[in-house]
Amino acid sequence: MKPRLDPWVFGITAVIVIGFVVWGIVHQSSLNTVGENTLGWITTNLGWLFILAATGFVLFAIYLAVSKYGKIPLGREGEKPEFRTVSWIAMMFSAGMGIGLMFFGANEPLSHYVNAPPEMSAQDVRTAMATTMFHWGFHPWAMYAVVGLAIAYSTYRLGRGQLLSAVFAPFLGNKTNGPIGRIIDILAIFATLFGTVASLGLGALQIGSGMTKVGWLDEPSTMLLVGVIAVLTAAFVASAVSGIAKGIQWLSNINMVLALILAVFVFVVGPTVFIMNLLPTTLGAYLNDFTAFSARSSATVDSAGQDWLAGWTIFYWAWWVSWTPFVGLFLAKISRGRTIREFVIGVMIVPSTVSLLWFCVFGGTAIRQQSQGANISLDNSEDTLFDVLGNLPWTAIASTLVMLLVAIFFVSGADSASIVMGSLSQRGAHEPSRWVTIFWGVLTGTVAAMLLAISGDDALNGIQQMAIIAALPFVVVMIGMCVALYRDLRRDPLIVARDELTQQVDEHISKQAGEIETNSGDFPVITEEQIVRDEKVNPNSEARSADARSTTESGSQ
Structure with missing residues (x-):
């Protein structure tokens, strides 16, 4: 059956995004000013919302995994998973944050080591690594997990449409197809588009920096970066129209192998013993400081600390939120047949462990080089990894591999986003029409190119601004999804049957106890x-x- 286009969801979203592009082209300074003012208001007045919500999602996901709800399958009883576990992990990791790890893998630990977070000491390896893991560990993957669970359970367990609005059926009933449901899907497309734009911008900046470091050009111009975006856009659109089983799975498996080769190379030729010592230190520091970092807000820091929170923690939470619609829906698509417990463990524990290893290898190498007198750039985040590789053997080969990885990581993530936006535009179609997928892919690339062009030297901040602004309304949607999911789980057939059995056992035990008490007077007294x-x-x-x-x-x- 040919997918049907939802004219309201598709039309309203497309018009607003195209209007945004026109605004940026016609009045660049006006868009920059509005973006800066809006971002300042959000981080000052609503930063607490991102902080509380992020921790709440972690607690909620863990509760679902360890509680009686953990055994509930995301599908029919006895249904087996569609993808092998190795491919499943590779796909969810590539879609989740692969390009971010390439961009920040060496930069963030070194940044926190040189310029300490609020109320922390500089030159402290423990603080630098714990702060990095706080931003890349359980919190982002818990956000992905709760949204993915809500969609997968609603779609494969209850047979609803594959839409974020369908999750709200416990509240809206049949009105999920009405105005409120469409608003939810529109917000999901907005968050997805601008989250993907942020990733595309980071990828283009890093590829441009790599070309400079290996001597292919002197300075990456704006036109070159726009050209890089155009090439990447064409690649991920081609991958998206080929479908999950072909394009995305193939690219994800390739990327996992290439990333492993790069990490092993840096581990072997870099400070191997230091990295090995850093692993337990980082894990212990992260678990020990988890609660304190989760509670850190503007109430406990000065103005410089507030700027740090806005530029790091709140940006990350907003960026992860903006990725949750398409990563969550993508995780739901590839996780049919798995249990809630298996899903949460796979989505939270495995990627967090990989992040731990990745940051210890690349961040540890950067910190070690810096402490021994190497000059590693922190002014331009996209240069840091290439500066680290410049102090190792086979610099040109390793740098070329990094650029290839960044490109493939982005393609494997952005094609997922294009499919999800197409699905949301066509009433949750499992395989959206090619022209709709192509439309959203091209529009994503156009917005990314425009933001890079109008932001100039401050391109990274301009991209971050739009990601945070677009993510704000979707935080509220995610909270509502958690409540709706919990209401659905309480009525699941497995839970209802278990509760009834428990009640029958309790009644039987009470009855037996009553009979023993009644007959106790018949026993002879010695x-x-x-x-x-x-x-x-x-x-x-x-x-x-x-x-x-x-x-x-x-x-x-």
């Missing part, structure tokens, strides 16, 4: 005279007689 008379006829051990007497005496008391 007196001390009877014990003495019995001992004369049939003598027993002294211990047994003593036990009997003590029982009788305690009863008489």
Whole structure:
């Protein structure tokens, strides 16, 4: 059956995004000013919302995994997973944050080491690594997990449409197809588009920096970066129209192998012993500081600390939120047949462990080089990794591999985003029409190119601004999805059957206890005279007689 286009969701979203592009082209300074003012208001007045929500998602996901709901399958009873576990992990990791790890893998730990977070000491390896893991560990993957769970359960367990609005059926009922449901899907497309734009911008900046470091050009111009975006856009659109089983799975498996080769290379030729020592230090510091970092807000820091929170923690939480619609829907698409417990463990534990290893290898190498006097750039985030590789053997080969990885990571993530935006535009179609997928892919590339062009030297901040602004309304949507999912899970057939069985067992035990209490008066009472008379006829051990007497005496008391 040919997918049907939702004219309201597609039309309203397309018009607003195209209007945004026109605004940026016609009045660049006006768009920059509005973006800066809006971002300042959000981080000042609503930063607490991102901080509280992010921690809440972690607690909620863990609760679902360890509770009675963990055994519920995301599909029919006995249904087996569609993809092998290795491919499943590779796809969700590539779609989730692969390009971010390439961009920040060496930069963020070194940044926190040189310029410490609020109320922390500089040159502290423990603080630098714990802060990095806080931004890349359980919090982002918990966000992906709760949205993915809500969509997968609603779609494959309850048979609803593959839409974010369908998750709200416990509240809206049939009105999920009405105005409120369409607003939810429109917000999801907005968040997806601008989250993908942020990733595309980061990828283009890093590829341009790599071309400079390996000597292919002197300085990456704006036109070159726009050209890089055009090439990447064409690649991920081609991958998207080929479908998940072909394009995305193939690219994800390739990327996992190439990323492993790069990490092993840096581990072997870099400070191997230091990296090995850094692993337990980072894990222990992250787990120890988890609660304190989760509670850090503008109330406990000065103005410089507020700027740090806005540029790091709040940006990350907003960026992850902006990725949740398409990563969550993508995770739902590839996780049919798995249980809630398996899903949460796979989505939270495995990628967090990979992030731990990745940051210890690349961040540890950067910190070690810096402490030994190497000059590694922190002014331009996109240069840091290439500066680290410049102090290792085979620099040109390793740098070329980085650029290839960035490109493939982005393609494997952005094609997922294009499919999801197409699906949301066509009433949750499992395989959206090619022209709709191509439209959203091209529009994403256009917005990214425009933001790079109008932001100039401050391109990274301009991209971050739009990601945070677009993510704000979707935080509220995610909170509502958690509540709706919990209401659905309480009525799941497995849970209802379990509760009924538990009630029957409790009633049976209560009934048996009542019968024992009622019949207790029929038991004969043994007196001390009877014990003495019995001992004369049939003598027993002294211990047994003593036990009997003590029982009788305690009863008489």
